[in-house]
Amino acid sequence: MIKVIFCGCFGRMGNVVRQIVKEKDNIEIVAGVDICDGTAEFPVYKTITDVKESADVIIDFSSPKALDSILEYATGKNVPAVLCTTGYSEEQLTQISEAAKKVALLRSANMSLGINTLVKLLKTATEILAGNGYDIEIVERHHNQKKDAPSGTALLLADAINDTANGRYDYVYDRSDRREVRPKDEIGISAVRGGSIVGDHEVIFAGLDEVIEISHRAYSRSVFAKGAVSAAEFLAGKPAGMYNMGDVVG
Numbered sequence: 001m002i003k004v005i006f007c008g009c010f011g012r013m014g015n016v017v018r019q020i021v022k023e024k025d026n027i028e029i030v031a032g033v034d035i036c037d038g039t040a041e042f043p044v045y046k047t048i049t050d051v052k053e054s055a056d057v058i059i060d061f062s063s064p065k066a067l068d069s070i071l072e073y074a075t076g077k078n079v080p081a082v083l084c085t086t087g088y089s090e091e092q093l094t095q096i097s098e099a100a101k102k103v104a105l106l107r108s109a110n111m112s113l114g115i116n117t118l119v120k121l122l123k124t125a126t127e128i129l130a131g132n133g134y135d136i137e138i139v140e141r142h143h144n145q146k147k148d149a150p151s152g153t154a155l156l157l158a159d160a161i162n163d164t165a166n167g168r169y170d171y172v173y174d175r176s177d178r179r180e181v182r183p184k185d186e187i188g189i190s191a192v193r194g195g196s197i198v199g200d201h202e203v204i205f206a207g208l209d210e211v212i213e214i215s216h217r218a219y220s221r222s223v224f225a226k227g228a229v230s231a232a233e234f235l236a237g238k239p240a241g242m243y244n245m246g247d248v249v250g
Contacts, residue, residue, distance in 0.1 A: 002027040002236045005055045005079070007048060007070060008062030010038040013084070016225040017059065027233060030055055033062070048073045055079055056236040059228055064088050071099045080104035080235040084111055084228050086152060100242040106235050108245040109152040111227035115201070116245035118216050119160045122203060125214065126164040134207040135182060136161060136169070141192040141200040149191035153201055158187050161203075 004021065008014060009032030018040070021029055031053040032044040045051050048058075048069050058081035060070055067088065074081045080103060083096065096105060108116065130136070140154040150173065162169045169187045182188075202215040218224075227245060234248045 002057060002233060003030045003053070003055045004028065004232055005031050005033065005048065005051055005053070005058045006042075007033040007058060007060040007066060008085075009040060009044060010034040010036045011061055013061040013221060013225055013228075014038075016222050017061065017228060020222070020225050020229050024229070027229065033066075057082065057232045059232050060085055061228070064092060067092050067095065071095060074105070075099050075102045078103055080106070080238055082228055082231045082235055083107040084224070097242060101240060103240050104235050104238040104243060105241075106231050106243040106245070106247070108227075108231075109156040111224040111231065111245060112216070112218060113227050113230060113245070113249055114216050114218075114223060115153060115156075116227070116249045118201070118203075118214060119157065119246060120249065121214055122157060122160050123164045125205060125212065126161045129205050129207065129212070130161075130165045130168075132207065133184075134205040134212075135184070137188040137190070137204040137206065139190045139192065139200075139202045139204070141194070141197045143196050143198065144193050146193060149193065150189045151191070151199070151201075153199065154189050154191070157201060157203055158189060161187065 004027060006029045021027055029042050031051045032040050032042055033048045034044055035046055058074060058079055060081060061084045064085055064087050070081060083105060096107060099105060138154050138157055140151045142151060158171055168185050170185060172186045172188050198220060199218040202213060205212040231245060231248050235243060
């Protein structure tokens with residue numbers, strides 16, 4: 001049985017992750033961490049340093065503010081951690097990279113298994129299409145409360161394409177001040193914000209007389225929770241290093 005410490009257990013993803021874990025017979029949450037009050041079927045502490053239970057892996061859906069204590073706990077007790085929190089600073093990303101030299105850490109811009117399978121498909125498509133005159137565009141759609149644009153996932157997809165193409169593309173977010181034909185070596189990234197859209201991402205390969213579209217649509221936040229639990233199952237027992245969801249999907 002894989003034992004989990006769940007940071008952010010009363011947050012937006014809390015109930016979703018807890019329900020997914022309940023439905024599995026190989027993993028359990030033995031302790032939670034949250035600064036907010038609530039009730040759970042396991043003991044909950046205000047900080048991870050107070051946790052008394054031993055665990056095999058940490059799932060973190062809390063806040064960048066908790067990173068220092070989580071990394072200190074993970075490296076000190078050699079407990080791998082799945083870092084699902086977003087909004088880390090460049091300094092914090094460096095902290096994570098340094099900590100990964102001592103303990104197994106997994107971080108991804110998107111925890112969805114579907115999105116990370118899409119990344120693999122895009123790499124294959126780019127190998128075939130990028131050198132054959134296909135223009136590439138990315139359109140992402142999210143709810144009207146999302147503050148950043150483009151989404152981290154859109155950039156994840158763009159980076160997967162660009163890395164495969166040896167960095168030949170520039171990213172373009174606005175063409176309103178240009179009066180010219182579309183340059184070949186660019187990826188247009190467009191952001192739509194409205195309503196309660198959980199997250200849609202569409203990648204368009206537009207060639208001469210044909211268009212290939214590869215898309216992913218999230219209908220609920222449970223896809224991110226499922227990915228996080230799968231990542232925890234994968235990471236438990238792994239040696240020190242920096243992992244991502246690409247390692248989980250294989």
